[in-house]
Amino acid sequence: MQLLLQQVMAGLANGAIYACVALSVVMIFLAIDHLNFAQGEMATFSTFIAWQFIHWGLPYWVAFIAVVAVSFIGGIAIERVLFKPLHHAPILASLVGFIALFSILNSGDGYIWDYTIKSFPTPFGNKPLFGSVLIDTHEAGMIGVTAMMLGLIYLFFRGTRLGLAMRAAAANPESARLVGIRVGWMTALGWGLAAAIGAVGGMLIAPVVFLEPNMMFGVLLYGFAGAVLGGLTSPAGAVIGGFAVGVIENLAGTFIPYVGRDLKLTIALVVIVAVLMVRPSGIFGRAVVSRV
């Protein structure tokens, strides 16, 4: 029982990371109607830039804000330069765009900053939270910031006209044009937001998993899994999905015999696929009802 509780808490701690990533995945999906496969690499690249700023002497929070701003602009640039020309191509051509972006960023940050593992500072410290052994201040900070981002994003998409316009542009570009929305710029903005959210995620995760070019790779898979599990149209679902994936992964590794560390990811994915079989839109996702 004690072991179960420990593993659940450990899973939740990991889950905070996955929840953060899952949140960015869903946000981007809502904004651009695509899964951004290069999300992790964009986040890693941003985190490297942050590391560089800090290395050059900027205080943490200044670097943080600067990186978020730079990432926002970078995201817009990526959309205008890379994906806009592919708009009229067959759907899967953009997939090549994503893969290429992934490749370029991954190789690029390795080249610029090399492959040695770097440590990344946390503004929250690493002390146990209120003396508890289960969760420390950084993890609490991570969860807090994730929750805050969730709140802001919810307000943005549900409560502002721009958020509505972005959702509309992603969901039905032609109809969006017919109400006067500049769809091209909405998509670009969506990418900017995606990059900014990813940057925040990267900077929160790096202190835990350490900064190196492949930092996000494993995390991103779990993040996608969490987003899908929670339902791609629900930001809150994504966060819950992320936590769930963390717990499932840990419990599977601990309690299912023969699995151990080797098959943890497989088991997690199998469980997720099983859930999708029962609820194809994810636990909290809204099924898209289409009339024939």
Place this chain on the structure above:
Amino acid sequence: MMLDVTGLGAFYGEQQALFAVGFELDAGQVRTLLGANGAGKTTVLRALCGMVRTAGDIRFDGKSINGWATEDIVRLGVAHVPEGRGTFVRLTVEENLQLGAMTRRDHAAIAADIERIYDHFPRLKERRTQQAGLLSGGEQQMLAVGRALMLRPRLMLLDEPSFGLAPLIVEELFGILREVNRETGVAMLIVEQNAALALEFAEYAYLLETGRIVMNGPAATIAADEGVRRAYLGY
């Protein structure tokens, strides 16, 4: 003349769909574009909104809008209710209506307009927080018209508004359109396959056949001409 079109050609890739089409529409007027399936009626509306490649001259308030982006044409006050309604299925009914007013800045008036739309279409009010994709065909058509009205347009383009709707609903819808035209003076260009209905509703009609205008005249005259009706309109 609010809308003046001369020598309009339209192209889907290499295929030409419209040939030297010309028509005009002044403020407050209700005109209809008739023709069989495939005649090019939808293409005309899409051409007006910059959704297909065009040649020729399209003038709105004397300004040439040829080659303009759809978003910019909309801002001139042109609301298009497209074929298939173009509903934002994942968004709520209310959000769909709000989107219609996306280019406006007068927030209080927007809220008042939404209430007015609900007055015209009480069934939409009942479902205001529901996902729009769950509405029936007739309700979605009303939502589409409502969304167009939220723009406070000067010109409404309607593409086969009666399509797939039960006759009673069609009657209701067209009654509301008549009322709107009377109240606000918005001009309407309606594309319809249901010629009898359209000729009853509009003042003036254009007949389109394989991309060309073959006849035009006051709606009553065309409706009365049995020869024309049999040849072009099928009744």
Place this chain on the structure above:
Amino acid sequence: MTTTPQEHAVRFAGAGAVRRLAWPSTRYCLIGSAVAIAAVLPLTCQSFVIFQLTEVMIYGLAILGLNLLTGFGGQFSLGHGAFFGLGAYVTAILMQHYDVAYYWTLPAAGGICFVVGTLFGLPALRLQGLYLALATFALAVALPQLLKFHGLEGWTGGVQGIVVDQPDAPDFLPIDPDQWLYYFTLAVLLVMFAGAANLVKSRTGRAIMAIRDHPIAAAAMGINAPLYKTLTFGVSAFFTGVAGALGAFAAQFVAPDSFTLFLSISFLVGLILGGMGSLPGCLFGGLFVLYVPNIAQTVSRGLAGAIYGVIMLLVIFVMPSGAAGFTRIAWAHLSRWRSRRTQVNNLIEGRTP
């Protein structure tokens, strides 16, 4: 938003998917000459080039399998590297543990992959688009982990893998094993491409494309969508599994790290760049998968990945519908230019058009 089946097919697979699969005689001539050239090549080339050409064919075949599922069937797969690996391992295990002759391992590898593919297709029926992508992705990630799993090490050889003996040429042919493998692969390739072409042209093929373009209408016409979709998965896995078996002969060993997610993604990239829904495009895809990573590495070791990405982008910007789409468009422009030239000439010389 409603799209017509036409629009959907064009958006999904590019211009090629909508055209009727008419095969004019020029096509047969081109294929004939290509096969003739292919038959002669190994007699004039060095061993290493022969080996690379063999690999191109193997990857082309693997991509053909994926093409049947994604290009024609409209179902997404990020996991075909797993079927490739499965085919390779079946071959290796049969040859090394059970002394099965190499040619019998091909149908076995294909057959087992067919079964696994069909079984995978069953639950996949409930998943659309992105969710199916995730499931196939899970498959791709699972395979290397399963292969390294120490519970199965007796069979799979664990992390080390299994060594595979390269097949020898039959005694009556005066060629070396590399050349034999080339011809063997070429023969298998031709047979399977012909099979795929037949499938696509057949009623079954049309049913599958109907399901891809408009599933509801297809069902209303009485097409048994679940059956066809599941079978498509199976057939697609069959093709890629056979390619995997051939790959095992070529590489002369199988190991878990040869069949990672990267392989699955490479197949998908090769498919898209070759042109979805195009059979010859698969070979272009195979060429890309084999050569471009190497080219990228030679340009700059440190930035190899970036160069690979940039080349991918250049190809897709220039040829958004893949090589096949590009060829088609170029050919269309050429025919139009030629017919205009003829018209002009006719006018000049006073001939009636």
